[in-house]
Amino acid sequence: MLLEYVAIAILIALATFIALAAVLMGELFGPKRRTAVKAEPYESGMRPIGPGTRRMPVRFYLIAMLFILFDIEVVFLLPWAVAFRQLGVFGLVEMLIFIAILLVGYFYAWRKGALEWE
Amino acid sequence: MDYALLIEWTLKSLILLLVLLGGFAYLTLYERKALARIQVRIGPNRAGPWGILQPVADGIKLIFKEEFTPASADKLLFFLAPLITVVPALVIAAVVPWGPPVEIFGRRVTLQVADLNVGVLYVMAIASISVYGIVLAGWASNNKYAMLGGMRSSAQMISYELALGLAFVTAILLADSMQLSEIVAAQRNVWFVVLQPVGAAIFLIATLAEVNRAPFDMPEAEQELTAGYHTEYSGMKFALFFMAEYDKMIVVSALAASLFFGGYWGPGVERFPWLGPVYMAIKVIILLFGMIWVRATLPRIRYDRLMSLGWKVLFPLALAVAFITALGILLEQLWLVPLLSLLAAFLTSLLVTRAIWRKVYA
Numbered sequence: 511m512l513l514e515y516v517a518i519a520i521l522i523a524l525a526t527f528i529a530l531a532a533v534l535m536g537e538l539f540g541p542k543r544r545t546a547v548k549a550e551p552y553e554s555g556m557r558p559i560g561p562g563t564r565r566m567p568v569r570f571y572l573i574a575m576l577f578i579l580f581d582i583e584v585v586f587l588l589p590w591a592v593a594f595r596q597l598g599v600f601g602l603v604e605m606l607i608f609i610a611i612l613l614v615g616y617f618y619a620w621r622k623g624a625l626e627w628e
Numbered sequence: 629m630d631y632a633l634l635i636e637w638t639l640k641s642l643i644l645l646l647v648l649l650g651g652f653a654y655l656t657l658y659e660r661k662a663l664a665r666i667q668v669r670i671g672p673n674r675a676g677p678w679g680i681l682q683p684v685a686d687g688i689k690l691i692f693k694e695e696f697t698p699a700s701a702d703k704l705l706f707f708l709a710p711l712i713t714v715v716p717a718l719v720i721a722a723v724v725p726w727g728p729p730v731e732i733f734g735r736r737v738t739l740q741v742a743d744l745n746v747g748v749l750y751v752m753a754i755a756s757i758s759v760y761g762i763v764l765a766g767w768a769s770n771n772k773y774a775m776l777g778g779m780r781s782s783a784q785m786i787s788y789e790l791a792l793g794l795a796f797v798t799a800i801l802l803a804d805s806m807q808l809s810e811i812v813a814a815q816r817n818v819w820f821v822v823l824q825p826v827g828a829a830i831f832l833i834a835t836l837a838e839v840n841r842a843p844f845d846m847p848e849a850e851q852e853l854t855a856g857y858h859t860e861y862s863g864m865k866f867a868l869f870f871m872a873e874y875d876k877m878i879v880v881s882a883l884a885a886s887l888f889f890g891g892y893w894g895p896g897v898e899r900f901p902w903l904g905p906v907y908m909a910i911k912v913i914i915l916l917f918g919m920i921w922v923r924a925t926l927p928r929i930r931y932d933r934l935m936s937l938g939w940k941v942l943f944p945l946a947l948a949v950a951f952i953t954a955l956g957i958l959l960e961q962l963w964l965v966p967l968l969s970l971l972a973a974f975l976t977s978l979l980v981t982r983a984i985w986r987k988v989y990a
Contacts, residue, residue: 514742517637518722521741524641525718528649529711529868533695536864540694549699551771552859563767563775570779573935577786580943584793587950588749591800594954602954609947616944625939627932 572624583612632735640741641722648718652874653683658913659920666924693863698770701860705768710861710868713761716754717872717879723747724882725809727892727904739892739905740809747808748796751883752789755838758872759785762857765869769860777856780931781840787938788837788844791830794946798827798953799887812891819890823962824953826969828888830946832918835880837938839873842923844934881915882908889915945976 551558586608594601619625657672657679664671672679697706722741729738744750759782766778800806802823803814821828837844853859858869885891889911892904929937949969956965 513633514744516634517641517742518719518744520634520637521641521644521722522715522719524638524645525715526711528645528718529714532864532868533707533710535691536693536695536867539691540863541692542694546699548696551698551700551769552854553772554854558772561770563770564772566775566779570783573783573787576939577790580790581786581793584790584797585749587794587797588800588806591797591950591954592804592806594801594957595804599958602951602958605954606951609951620940625936627935 569627576619576624579615580612583609636735636737637741640737644721644741645718648721648875648878649871651878652871653687655874655878655916656686656870657682658916659923662917662920663924666921687867690864690867695865696860696862698860700770702768702770705764706860707865709761709765709768710865710872711761712764713758714868714872714875716757716761717875720751720754720876721879721882723750723808724879724886725812725891726882726908728897728901730901738809743807743809745805745807747811748800748806752793752796756786756789758876761872765861766857769857771860773853773855774857774859777853777859780853781857784840784844784934784938785838787935788834788942791938791942791946792834792838794943794950795827795831795834796887797950798824798946799831801950801953801957808886812886812893815890816893819888819893821888821890823965824888824949824969825966826945826949826973827953828884829973830942830949831884831888832915834938834942835884836919836922837934839876839880841873841877841919843926843929845928877916877919878912881912881919884915885911941976941980945972948972 587605590597590601590605597604660682661671661679672682675681675685697703723744725738725740725743727739729736731737762785763778763782766774766776766781769775799811799820802820803811805811805814858866861869885908891911892908894903894907897903897907949972952968952972953965956962956968
C-alpha cells in the first residue's frame, strides 16, 4: 500500500517540472525592458505611500485560530466515519459528547463576536 | 517492485497531467463561450473555426510577455508562490478514479494514479497546501492590494474547508471507506446525492469558495482589489495562477462526481469498462457548466456575509447533516437520511431568512 506513494512522488516531480518549464519559457522568450517606474508596486498609477506589507486586522488571526480548533475536530471525524459501522451506538454517543464540548466553545466564540466582520 | 510498475505510474501521471493541461486550456474557452451565450453574445470566434484555437493563441501570447518582478518584492518567494499554488492543484487529481480497472496487455490497470487507502485525507491535505501559495504570493508582492487579496483569500479558504471536510465525512460514512475507488464502487446502485442531497449541496457550495469562484471571488474583487493576490504577476507566472484556478475547478468537479454523483458508473459500464471515463467526463463537464452558470447568474457576496455563511450557516448545518447520516446508518433506516437532512436544511434556511428580515426591518 505504501508503494502507491511512489506514484504520487512521480506525479509531483512531473507537475513541478511542467510548472518550472512554463516559468522558464516565459523568462526565455519574454522581453526584458526594466525601468525604475515599472518596478514600483502597482497602485492604479499612483505613487505608493508607505510599505506594501502592513499590519493586518486581528480578525484574520482569530479566524485562523478558530480554524485550527475546528479543523482538528473534522480530522477526528474522518477516522471515526471509517470505523463507524464497527463502533455502533458507542461511537455515536462518544462523538456526540466530543462535539458537544467543542460546540460550547463555538457558541462562546459566536457570542463574543469572533465570527463577526464589521 | 518491478520496472513495468514504474513505467505504468509514469505513463498514468503523464496522461493525467496532459488531460489537466488540455482541460485547463479548453475550460477557459468553454467558460468564455458559455458566458457569452448566457449574455447573448457570440464569444471568441476569430482564432480557428468556432474559436477553437483561442487557448493556443492565449498561451503563445503569455509566453512572449515580460516576466516581471517588482523591485520591492521578495524575489525567491515571488518566484516560488505560483509553483506552490499550481503543483497541488495538479497533484490532487491523483486519487480520482476515472474508470473501473481495465485489462491492458494482460495487466490489471486501475484508472487512477494512486489508489490510496486514505484518499479523502490526501485530498484535504494537498488542497490545504495551495493556501500557502496564495498567501505567499500576496505577501511577497509587497503590494497593498495583493496583501489584502492574499489574506482574504486564505481566510475564506480555511473557513470553507470546515464545511468541506464535514461534507467528506458524510460520503465516508455512507461508503464506509476513505478510499475513493471504494466510495465510487459503493455507489453502484444508488448515488450518494440521492441519500445525502444536503451533503452534496454543501460540498458544491464549499468547493466554489475553495477555488475562489464567483459568487465567492472576493479575493479578486476587481473594483476594490484590482486582481487580488496576483496583481503583480505577469506572463507565465500569472498563467500558472490561472491554471491553478481552472485545474482546481476540474478536480473539484471530478471529486464531486466521485463522491456524490456516482463517479464512473452509468448504464453499461459493467460490460464495457471503457465507458467509465466517458461517463466521468460527461459528469465533470455538466458540473463545470453549473459553476460557469453560477458565475453568470449570481452577484458577488459581501465579504462579511461570505464569512458568516461559512461559519454560522454551512458549518453547523454540515455538522448536523454528518450526525443525521450516522444516525440513519446506525438505525439501518437509510430513507431517514435524506428526509432529516432536507428538514435540517429547510430549518436552517428559515432561520437565515428570519435573521436577514430582522436586520432589514430593524
